[in-house]
Amino acid sequence: MNVPRDQGLGLEQVNGLFVGSEGTLGIVTEATPKLAVLPKRYSVAVVPFPTIHNAVPAATAVIRTGVPVAALELMDETQMRIVNEGGMTRPRVWPEKPTLFFKFGGSNATLAETIGRVRQITEARRAEGFEFARDDREQALLWSARKESLYSLLALRKDGGKMLNTDVAVPLSKLADIIVASKKDAAALGLNACVKGHVGDGNFHENITYDASKPDEVEKAQAAVERMVQRAIDMEGTCTGEHGIGFGKKKALQLELRDETISFMKLLKGTIDPHWIMNPGKVVVR
């Protein structure tokens, strides 16, 4: 059917439905963005911790103070080592520790206050340093490890090397536990895996590099993902925080939702796209 294009009530109420449908309900041909005000200034802070179980609670504590955080990223010790090995941020060498990357936005006074409070909170959770950027150059430098993390990983792949980049999300109170359990599991399977997370949202990513020409490596990588998903669902989380269902997580979706929910999704799909022609095979199938 022809999806209506009005401003206002009709479409606003189905925004979430269409965006979350991953293209299975229709094609967005026109969008009106809502603009946000840019902060006057940004700053960045980088804070290494001895363990994930120090870093994640520190992140949660910062979120709970309500200080304005524009981004809050976690990278584990393996990811930090890979950034060092990749050498893209040279001559800078990073502590190979679970590390939080903060981006703050605001006025000068707000920034100074925020940085002070975050330093206090992280120090109380055994932070092993606290570097913050005093200008744009330092900001770019401190953010570079986060920025280069994916490329550093990709650079490590050998011939036939593939990477699974998968995500789940859990309540903040469970985040440290699921990260540690998933890292242990991957290590026990003998996989090359590292973790980074948008920890303010309870969302984290595991990057698994494996050799696609070896069936047992493929199998192990898939097993690691399946177990991570099951763990997230057991913790009242979700099988994907931002990467979506697509083809790869259709089974995971069935684990997460009750049959009635899947039926409801199919009912809406069949109503809006009666011939099931939109992004076929994704999310749910007939």
Place this chain on the structure above:
Amino acid sequence: MNVPRDQGLGLEQVNGLFVGSEGTLGIVTEATPKLAVLPKRYSVAVVPFPTIHNAVPAATAVIRTGVPVAALELMDETQMRIVNEGGMTRPRVWPEKPTLFFKFGGSNATLAETIGRVRQITEARRAEGFEFARDDREQALLWSARKESLYSLLALRKDGGKMLNTDVAVPLSKLADIIVASKKDAAALGLNACVKGHVGDGNFHENITYDASKPDEVEKAQAAVERMVQRAIDMEGTCTGEHGIGFGKKKALQLELRDETISFMKLLKGTIDPHWIMNPGKVVVR
């Protein structure tokens, strides 16, 4: 049909759809709230202006600086006079001018900075005063006019007196124009009307008091509302910002949306509630 109760994907994507359906798609029996962090402190500022065309642009300018505003309310000179007459905030007597009410939240440093910037912005737009609360008692006092505005109005009703409390919303850039035009229109019709607005959202309310036993007053009140709605739609706004469609604005909804949108809404309604038994007669009818 049985609406599913899972956490996660299924329901999150239909949140907007169900909330915006005004009960026409089903009954919400369970909800998981997302908590927000309370600011450390609040403060309130009250700022009168010579005209609506000074007050609204001042409000818009404050929003556009991105300072954290917890509430931003406008009350017109008529509403301020009615608060004085109602006497519920005595011994306090308010300037009978279009007045902005700000509520700010944040830390001490943020509040001090915010109040300074808002004072600067409003002074540049001919503010005729700037009072801000130094403690909780002053805060309650300054907010009291906003709090008592509806009750002051209700207290004015005589026997047979009714009140229409209706709202529309328009892009911020059009807000001053529609308020002034709607006030003029109501005055030309000889109606008792006053305006208050949640001006940060481009949303405002007109309160019209009339005698329900006099058919010509009823007719005039309805005409004023219909014309205000048409004006909002002409300005790319919406026929209601927060009060909803219900019974009263079903015609207005048809003015606002294209036929295809209404058909789409009916299609969803008929799919989810095939017997049309949920909140019957509201928003759209078969």
